[in-house]
Amino acid sequence: MNLRDITAAELTAQVTNDSGLLKPVSESLYDLHEKGRDLNVFISFDKQHLEQETAALAARLARGERPSLAGIPAVLADNICTVFYPTTCASKMLAEYRPPFSARLVESLQQKGALITGKTNMEEFGLGCSGNSSHYGVAKNPWEAERTAGSGAAAAVSTSSALLAFATDTVGELRQSASFCGVLAIRPSYGRISRSGVIDYASSMEQVGVAARTTTDLALALEAAAGPDPRDPTSLKAEAPPYASLLESGEGKLKAAVPESWDRTSGLEDGVKDCFQSELEQIKAMGIEVDFVELKHFREAPLAAAVISAVEAFSNLANMDGVRFGCRGSAASLQEMYTVSRSEAFSSKLKKFIGFGALVSSEKYYRKHFLKSQRMRTRIKDELAACLEEYDLLLTPTTPFAAPLAGGSLDAFHLLDPANFYTAAPALAGLPALTFPVYTDDGLPAGLQLIGETGDETALLRASLRLEKGRSPLKFPEPGSM
Amino acid sequence: MERAAWDARVKLNSEETNELLEHSRLVFEQLDSIPESELDTLQATCYGHSQPNTVREDTEEASLPLSLSLGNAPDADESCFRVPRIIEE
Numbered sequence: 001m002n003l004r005d006i007t008a009a010e011l012t013a014q015v016t017n018d019s020g021l022l023k024p025v026s027e028s029l030y031d032l033h034e035k036g037r038d039l040n041v042f043i044s045f046d047k048q049h050l051e052q053e054t055a056a057l058a059a060r061l062a063r064g065e066r067p068s069l070a071g072i073p074a075v076l077a078d079n080i081c082t083v084f085y086p087t088t089c090a091s092k093m094l095a096e097y098r099p100p101f102s103a104r105l106v107e108s109l110q111q112k113g114a115l116i117t118g119k120t121n122m123e124e125f126g127l128g129c130s131g132n133s134s135h136y137g138v139a140k141n142p143w144e145a146e147r148t149a150g151s152g153a154a155a156a157v158s159t160s161s162a163l164l165a166f167a168t169d170t171v172g173e174l175r176q177s178a179s180f181c182g183v184l185a186i187r188p189s190y191g192r193i194s195r196s197g198v199i200d201y202a203s204s205m206e207q208v209g210v211a212a213r214t215t216t217d218l219a220l221a222l223e224a225a226a227g228p229d230p231r232d233p234t235s236l237k238a239e240a241p242p243y244a245s246l247l248e249s250g251e252g253k254l255k256a257a258v259p260e261s262w263d264r265t266s267g268l269e270d271g272v273k274d275c276f277q278s279e280l281e282q283i284k285a286m287g288i289e290v291d292f293v294e295l296k297h298f299r300e301a302p303l304a305a306a307v308i309s310a311v312e313a314f315s316n317l318a319n320m321d322g323v324r325f326g327c328r329g330s331a332a333s334l335q336e337m338y339t340v341s342r343s344e345a346f347s348s349k350l351k352k353f354i355g356f357g358a359l360v361s362s363e364k365y366y367r368k369h370f371l372k373s374q375r376m377r378t379r380i381k382d383e384l385a386a387c388l389e390e391y392d393l394l395l396t397p398t399t400p401f402a403a404p405l406a407g408g409s410l411d412a413f414h415l416l417d418p419a420n421f422y423t424a425a426p427a428l429a430g431l432p433a434l435t436f437p438v439y440t441d442d443g444l445p446a447g448l449q450l451i452g453e454t455g456d457e458t459a460l461l462r463a464s465l466r467l468e469k470g471r472s473p474l475k476f477p478e479p480g481s482m
Numbered sequence: 483m484e485r486a487a488w489d490a491r492v493k494l495n496s497e498e499t500n501e502l503l504e505h506s507r508l509v510f511e512q513l514d515s516i517p518e519s520e521l522d523t524l525q526a527t528c529y530g531h532s533q534p535n536t537v538r539e540d541t542e543e544a545s546l547p548l549s550l551s552l553g554n555a556p557d558a559d560e561s562c563f564r565v566p567r568i569i570e571e
Contacts, residue, residue, distance in 0.1 A: 190530025328556035374526035430530025
């Protein structure tokens with residue numbers, strides 16, 4: 001079974017008609033996993049578990065069940081709890097952690113027949129995607145192994161080790177890594193996918209997103225994963241739309257805005273700049289109206305996001321203390337044990353980040369900087385909402401640069417991560433955002449980001465399908481090049 | 483910064499402390515450059531949507547079995563998490 005040339009929708013149809021195909025699917029997944037070992041994409045992958053999943057699905061199909069994701073190989077970032085695999089958050093702190101229950105998302109995917117093949121590598125606790133803080137080392141980019149993939153989730157889709165990947169996107173991590181690996185990804189509106197059973201570091205922005213190789217697959221996956229959940233009080237009460245069936249009816253007139261200040265970031269690479277400008281020309285040629293608009297506060301988003309996410313991480317990760325969760329360091333007193341446990345188990349990057357969160361939470365800075373950042377968040381949210389009243393979409397690059405070299409300057413500690421320049425604003429505002437793969441003149445993948453109105457993922461998916469139809473098929477790295 | 487590290491229950495070496503000081507200063511300078519007067523009238527946004535936070539129905543459900551609850555404890559006895567003594571001698 002060649003998983004490189006098949007979509008999730010096609011695979012489900014085939015497997016539903018002939019459950020005998022599950023065996024070759026399982027064998028292909030194992031082969032791809034073995035071939036891609038050097039890329040360090042997976043934290044957990046177990047052949048025996050995969051065989052159990054396929055056997056259980058075959059039994060369901062034999063009983064006449066027709067689940068919507070039957071036989072689709074899917075992976076999860078390692079901060080989404082599973083009872084059948086450890087959930088490490090790529091941290092030494094949780095290296096031995098076995099969740100007592102699976103995330104609501106995992107239950108939904110299993111109920112719908114997806115094969116959850118493994119747990120993927122990420123930055124520690126999902127914080128950023130261009131550094132080197134995973135306890136398991138850097139996930140390498142399938143396009144050029146000396147570059148970072150940003151996350152194992154996006155790399156797994158790029159190499160066909162999975163047709164769908166689910167991972168958290170707080171300030172933009174999933175979208176950025178999808179851009180680095182040349183795959184599509186959507187971060188739905190805040191609250192669209194339940195966070196119950198997801199170990200997040202900044203709850204007010206964190207949202208589970210999906211990566212895939214086609215728009216149709218994204219829609220199929222989002223439809224299966226989205227919906228209200230009483231176990232997550234922040235989940236949206238409204239039922240999610242039937243994305244897959246709504247997809248084809250979107251050929252109407254589209255009006256897109258681009259922030260005038262899109263190229264005013266020092267980290268913008270020439271290759272990405274040229275690529276975005278060329279994409280805008282193509283989009284106009286497709287009949288989509290494109291206007292440059294003044295969004296005065298868009299550029300402030302990474303600043304507000306850095307402060308808010310650090311304060312939330314300081315609070316959210318306080319229970320990783322060697323008592324309630326995590327590994328325990330040796331110490332004589334309780335206070336010392338907390339400090340020793342956390343200092344031994346957290347990366348230097350995470351220690352500094354939560355140290356900054358503690359600093360901003362202090363009496364001296366809380367009102368001055370944290371509340372100010374939250375007011376900036378309101379201003380950014382209002383500005384985007386006003387823009388999206390007039391326009392169907394907002395377009396930007398996804399990241400200012402292509403996948404960074406592992407061990408390069410971006411490994412250094414940054415409170416203001418330059419990768420967040422375009423992705424932070426929709427995360428603060430809770431808006432859906434999608435990254436569509438494009439390519440620089442050097443042949444490296446980059447991303448075109450589409451931001452939509454809150455609750456309207458359908459508009460993004462329709463626009464993405466339109467982009468997909470208007471160009472040659474997406475490129476993926478050859479298996480031999482891994 | 484020492485107090486912040488203590489609050490966060492982490493030890494930072496001098497290099498890490500200096501790096502964090504430098505980056506914090508950069509962030510604070512940028513925040514200070516945004517006039518307070520532009521933001522005074524705005525409410526703080528705490529969540530990505532404005533849906534009221536609600537709690538689920540207060541229905542009784544089975545607890546996790548003790549073995550599962552203690553399964554990840556770094557140190558436990560038969561029914562409790564075991565921690566170093568809190569009152570020091």
